[in-house]
Amino acid sequence: MNPMRVSRLMLVTLRDDPAEAEIPSHKLLLRAGYIRRVSSGIYAYLPLLWRVLQKISAIVREELNATGALETLLPQLQPADLWQRSGRWAGYTAGEGIMFHLQDRQGRELGLGPTHEEVITALAADLLRSYRQLPVNLYQIQTKFRDEIRPRFGLMRGREFIMKDAYSFHADEASLKETYAAMDRAYRRIFSRCGLRAVAVEADSGAIGGSASQEFMVTADAGEDLILTSADGSYAANQERAVSLAPAAVVLPGGARAAGHGETLATPSQTSIEDLCTAHGFDPTQMLKVLLLLARFEDGSQQPLLVSLRGDQQLNEVKLTNAVTARCSGQHGALLELAPLSVDAVAKEGLDPLPFGFMGPHLEDALVAGARSWPPRFLRFADTTAAELEAFVCGANRVDAHLVGATWDSLCACPETLDLRAAQPGDRCQHDPDQVLVASRGIEVGHIFQLGRKYSEALQATFTNEAGVEEALWMGCYGIGVSRLAQSAVEQHHDAHGICWPTAIAPYEAIVVMANVADASQKDLGEQIYADLQAAGIEVLLDDRDERAGVKFKDADLLGIPWRVVVGRGAAAGQVELVQRAGGVKQDLPADALKAVLVGAIEAERAGLPAV
């Protein structure tokens, strides 16, 4: 129950927006006294927020326990050798690495857990021996540490944050998929029970690895991710993953010229697609653009890339990263960086300058053959839209000239063709060309992965199958940013006056405000209602401060308690006012009718939104 009087709450609210905050939810959590910054990306969760976090955690526990998952608690201090065995120690500690690490008094290296695949997989290797024990799913709710390159927006991207992470182990892929689907369903229930509008989107699995992965996004304008959704709701993806149909290309008048080698066109200083189209009346879809990039790998090696795209399309770097990783990471380790090839980098390799702005897909390997440290050839890719062009305009590989009416094969063989373009809002959908992708912004609050056997193989986590053969475990992992979820709830539920918590995760369900504590009838009735509501099972806060009514109303709005009971002028006649925070609807009613009204309303709201 934990009833509470505001006078005892250590409540400090701020009238002005703190200078450190940018987005509404961050400002409001600071102003309403929910959090305090201790250092960059490190926050104290004050008592009111801790109640919110515990309510979210309780919902998460209920839903995961209902799937048969087991709650556990793993160490945050993790030995380096565990991470060396999975091959992630160097990547996570050196350079851009995200893991805080230290040495103990013996000089042994330790890391502060940014995630727990290593620890849990080592435990699985120790404890899971037979297919008879499978599947199992373990989860924990605890603080994670990540030395973020740039912490920001309060709890949205902290260096220390609360996460629920779960790891499942299976005898085969079918079992993994079953648990993955069960977690998908549990996640949808968790977010809707928390009162959040969330959408599940296809996602890139990034550094965690594995095959399928899906993110859960709380829709909000301040979200860091761009989501593309079809109007019928059957397709939704993070832009870094999204696929779509590109607009049809406008056929190049005259088609192929000079037997597909193209006619030379003088294009002085016309280095951009836009310049060329303006000067010569081309359509961007008739152009072929060539991007040069440089990939840098874990082993220190570098590889120049040549990517062909249709002129109207944008490169999706995540797709390219995945393509390069698939080709090269076996030999060179993880891809650390993908950056546009600079004039300086070319010069540093001792090469002649490249015709930037006038390059065609037939740019010869000979141009990089003499490089000091690069391999003597480009790694070449073409996006599907570029590969499908019959005849196109492209750079002539010398300054101030382009080719018109060139074709693949005549110019050069079309390189490996992949989907490398960024899907855009307005693009037609692959599943139904009559549907169009629509953009919205989202905050990633959950992510589920089918990891496969990446970690179990690295850490020799095996079991004996039905046939008596040793086999690597199949794994899934499933995360929810608990503290981030709390802040995204504020981002989604606030107005000009403050927070409007969904009842299911509000720190208190109701606040009783005695307008004037010097008035004995108000004070007596307020105390009585406070006691009655507690007895009725409502989590209630009593604002007993000797402040003017206006101050208490402002604070109640800022705090965002879903229901406010005002005991004021009508107290002597037994009348009170009931105000719903979201929407601000007010009603006057007799004090003895209050309990029934409030209990009914709050019981309905505790369930959150209808499940999706």
Next chain:
RNA sequence: CGGGGCGUGGCGCAGCUUGGUAGCGCGGGUGCUUUGGGAGCACUAGGUCGCAGGUUCGAAUCCUGUCGCCCCGACCA
């Protein structure tokens, strides 16, 4: 790490260009009045101007260095 900006009582800011012994609003304390939407009046406490050097008779102000914080990019729950 690259680019941009900011550090002045608890919070939000002015003062800095043109050096001369620190100010405003909010907040805190005391008293009186007020009491349904961040009250009024009076009194009061609280800052070696992020830190370290330097220039100067004199530095919040000019110079150098350094630390911290915020915003834009790569990363992610």
